[in-house]
Amino acid sequence: MTAFPDLLIEQHQLDNGLRVVLNPDAALPLVAVNLWYHVGSQNEVPGRTGFAHLFEHMLFQGSLHIGTNDHFRHVQQVGGVANGSTWYDRTNYYETLPANHLELGLWLESDRMGWLLPAMTSEKLENQRHVVMNERLQRVDNQPYGRAYERLDELLFPAAHPYHWPVIGYMDDIAAATLADVESFFRTWYTPDNAVLTLAGDFEPAEALALADRYFGEIAPGPRPPRPRPELPELAGAVHETQDDAVELSRLHLAFRLPPYGHADWYAADLLATVLTGGLSSPLYRDLVYDRQLAQDVGAFVLPTELAGSFALVATARPETEPAALEAAVREHVRRAGAEPFATAELDRARNRILTHHWEGLQQLDQRADQLSQLVTFFGDPHLLQRELDRYRELSAEDLQRCAARWLTDERSVAVTVVPARAAAA
Amino acid sequence: MTAPAGRVALDRAQPPEARPLERFLFPPFLHRRLLPGLDLYAAHIPRAPMVSLELILPHGGQSDPVDARGLASLTADLLDEGSELRSGPEIAAWVERLGGSLSASADWDAGYVACTLLAEHLPHALALIAEVALTPTFPDAEVERLRKRRLAELMRRRSSPTALAEQRFARALYGTGAYGYPLIGDEADLRALHRDAAASFYRHAFRRGGATLIASGDLDPEDIAARSGELLAVWPADPAPAPQPVEPVERSAITIHVVDRPQAAQTELRLGHAGPPRNHPDRVPLSVMNSLLGGKFISRINLNLRERHGYTYGAHSSFANRLGPGPFQVSAAVATESTAAAVRETLGELRRLQQEAPAREELADAVQYLEGVFPYTLQTVESMAQRLSQLAVFGLADDYFDRYFELLREVTPEAIREVAARHLRPEVCAVVAVGPAAALVPQLESLGRVAVWSPAGEPVGEADEAG
Numbered sequence: 001m002t003a004f005p006d007l008l009i010e011q012h013q014l015d016n017g018l019r020v021v022l023n024p025d026a027a028l029p030l031v032a033v034n035l036w037y038h039v040g041s042q043n044e045v046p047g048r049t050g051f052a053h054l055f056e057h058m059l060f061q062g063s064l065h066i067g068t069n070d071h072f073r074h075v076q077q078v079g080g081v082a083n084g085s086t087w088y089d090r091t092n093y094y095e096t097l098p099a100n101h102l103e104l105g106l107w108l109e110s111d112r113m114g115w116l117l118p119a120m121t122s123e124k125l126e127n128q129r130h131v132v133m134n135e136r137l138q139r140v141d142n143q144p145y146g147r148a149y150e151r152l153d154e155l156l157f158p159a160a161h162p163y164h165w166p167v168i169g170y171m172d173d174i175a176a177a178t179l180a181d182v183e184s185f186f187r188t189w190y191t192p193d194n195a196v197l198t199l200a201g202d203f204e205p206a207e208a209l210a211l212a213d214r215y216f217g218e219i220a221p222g223p224r225p226p227r228p229r230p231e232l233p234e235l236a237g238a239v240h241e242t243q244d245d246a247v248e249l250s251r252l253h254l255a256f257r258l259p260p261y262g263h264a265d266w267y268a269a270d271l272l273a274t275v276l277t278g279g280l281s282s283p284l285y286r287d288l289v290y291d292r293q294l295a296q297d298v299g300a301f302v303l304p305t306e307l308a309g310s311f312a313l314v315a316t317a318r319p320e321t322e323p324a325a326l327e328a329a330v331r332e333h334v335r336r337a338g339a340e341p342f343a344t345a346e347l348d349r350a351r352n353r354i355l356t357h358h359w360e361g362l363q364q365l366d367q368r369a370d371q372l373s374q375l376v377t378f379f380g381d382p383h384l385l386q387r388e389l390d391r392y393r394e395l396s397a398e399d400l401q402r403c404a405a406r407w408l409t410d411e412r413s414v415a416v417t418v419v420p421a422r423a424a425a426a
Numbered sequence: 427m428t429a430p431a432g433r434v435a436l437d438r439a440q441p442p443e444a445r446p447l448e449r450f451l452f453p454p455f456l457h458r459r460l461l462p463g464l465d466l467y468a469a470h471i472p473r474a475p476m477v478s479l480e481l482i483l484p485h486g487g488q489s490d491p492v493d494a495r496g497l498a499s500l501t502a503d504l505l506d507e508g509s510e511l512r513s514g515p516e517i518a519a520w521v522e523r524l525g526g527s528l529s530a531s532a533d534w535d536a537g538y539v540a541c542t543l544l545a546e547h548l549p550h551a552l553a554l555i556a557e558v559a560l561t562p563t564f565p566d567a568e569v570e571r572l573r574k575r576r577l578a579e580l581m582r583r584r585s586s587p588t589a590l591a592e593q594r595f596a597r598a599l600y601g602t603g604a605y606g607y608p609l610i611g612d613e614a615d616l617r618a619l620h621r622d623a624a625a626s627f628y629r630h631a632f633r634r635g636g637a638t639l640i641a642s643g644d645l646d647p648e649d650i651a652a653r654s655g656e657l658l659a660v661w662p663a664d665p666a667p668a669p670q671p672v673e674p675v676e677r678s679a680i681t682i683h684v685v686d687r688p689q690a691a692q693t694e695l696r697l698g699h700a701g702p703p704r705n706h707p708d709r710v711p712l713s714v715m716n717s718l719l720g721g722k723f724i725s726r727i728n729l730n731l732r733e734r735h736g737y738t739y740g741a742h743s744s745f746a747n748r749l750g751p752g753p754f755q756v757s758a759a760v761a762t763e764s765t766a767a768a769v770r771e772t773l774g775e776l777r778r779l780q781q782e783a784p785a786r787e788e789l790a791d792a793v794q795y796l797e798g799v800f801p802y803t804l805q806t807v808e809s810m811a812q813r814l815s816q817l818a819v820f821g822l823a824d825d826y827f828d829r830y831f832e833l834l835r836e837v838t839p840e841a842i843r844e845v846a847a848r849h850l851r852p853e854v855c856a857v858v859a860v861g862p863a864a865a866l867v868p869q870l871e872s873l874g875r876v877a878v879w880s881p882a883g884e885p886v887g888e889a890d891e892a893g
Contacts, residue, residue, distance in 0.1 A: 028801050028804070064438070073791070074441055076723060076795045077794055078444065079798010080798065080799070097798075098447055100446065100447035104441055104442055111438060127736050128736075130737075131732055137691045138759040141691035141692070142691040142694070144586055215436070247582075248581045249581065249582050249585075279527065280515070281515060281518040282522075293574070318578055345523070349519075349525075352522075352523070352544075353522065353525045356542075356544055360474075360542070360808075363476065365805065
């Protein structure tokens, strides 16, 4: 057996509440700077959906000491890579830089955490509103099957629950955002005590911590608004919708609610997803794509979300397959997962796959730093980076069966089938 | 050192000074002729307990017979669908049991059998790669299954704006020959393909002569050399002749192709022409030129179309990495009503770069970007394998990546203008717009002759095949 290397991980907290995670690793002359703000679409309200994401765009429009677009300019002119992304529970900002430019990353991130508002203008908001509208068109409205995931969330979660609406937001809401919204959102959520800063790469930890304090230490903590605790009543029963779209092949999206990320059943469901569809030798791929050839592809995934989890199975039908036949075949596999345990060999295959992907991901400093920020934001413990694998090791075939029987039942299922729209009359 | 305690000393108005950094060196690797016709590149990269192995087979899509477009890719895909020892499902189960994955594929230049997994399983991976590459059986049922799957995939692509744009753009640049159709094949040819065609392509093209083994990760290069020489010794060594050169369509003016999706919410845009091969001597200044033109966020085309005009979420330009004259292309998804404006702005950026040398600072930013980002692109054992694979496929010297840094620093503003003048051809670009024809044709007519196509590839109205 290969000995798996132990990663050095430290966690600190500045006086203003900013948590700082350090993972020194001198293998390459690089440093990843990763900042998670614990705010996402979960903190929006109906009528202003998509605001957390539009706001993320505004953070690249300059701050008091950094001009419009100069964030990317500063990073790229030294050979760095930068971006940000918004999700249900969080917004992240990150850059990977040549190791000698660590301080540049801290300067850039601290300036927009501390001094954003003086640089905001309605012209910038107007420009980014157009960019984001085009992003929505590109990612959702002009994508085949693009509206299916949005619909799945709408059906899976009730209207008052923040997972009901899409992270990118609805077009009308994006159009409605104002500069006043930008200001109040910033003051509420973009505070050091609502953030985690992770550094991974080639640096000396004590020095990096001192630099983090130098750049972020003087930023005042914020109001610490309460975290959302939305109610989530049980689904009244199975839901099934059919969506017409400009597609050639129909596709089934079958989803179930799960407990949130961190719960034992969440890990069981994640392992089950890998057992069911991870690899060419998984039972669903083998049966649906290989043996019976009902499907062009099949996959299952579980999202690491904070307020509630979800399990989704997606399968694209062959041209000659009736959507109902594919759905029946998929549901039969899910039912069987709840009715009888898988062989240990199937669990081992899935665990080995998860272990391999774990190491594949850890090779990349930006992914590693992002994982660390996630684990600290949700659980306060960066050491889970490696210990989390134990959660998968501890699971038995019976645990997976119980999880499927509890959560993945027909009565709790939400299905969206996308079918080819009949050609419009000429 | 420690940071000064007094926070007032921090001047936020200027970016902090960088520390000195030792120059990055490309990791050392072993390059050796292992057997007649077969080279090995192997690098010890111990950052993670992973290995990545890849056997590169000579010949790719460029060697497809004229009446069997897609055959190289189908043949490669079939390699792991049955060996003399195991069936396809047994091969998959065998490697996946170890947490690994095996893939067999082809691009235009070569075929690839690749495997990435935990380092402790290295000997298994090496033996499996040799097994599938040397003893494929091409079972009838698997040929039939993959053929049907590809036909369904071609069908699926008819509803994907990006796939439609890429397919129409390739066809406009290269006609019906190599590079002009999807690598996975042309529908009419795929319908006629059968087992014997794949088996015969395999015997002819995928031989040891011209093949390369790549290994990177937590491994000992000498150990790989010792193990693999034996495994690959029985493979026929004589190489197949080189394929016919790729011939781009000649154009004397801008031509515009609209693929009509009447309900489309946005327009998928491609603009460009055939470019130089990967191993062209201008490649390094061209990379710098492309970087400042559209290769990164802070580039002329992206700042123009996205940040100045808000036409798009992002615009990007690239030169393909191919043995032959692969495409230079600008791509963006734009608001339909702004399509012609986006084309005009893009053509304007190409012409401006041909006429005026960039400022020294803009050039320095692009050079430092390419230099600094290089280690970032080498973080995984797979990305290191890809770099070694580039050396092998494009016949680049072993010191190419060391020289790359030197050549980058030698690029001058005037050299950028010269390579732009030599390799950009805004006056004969092909423009492809996938979106509602009723809104696109009136906008685009002032820019050149417009042909309209259906998503299925049929001409609408008076469209014809000419570039």
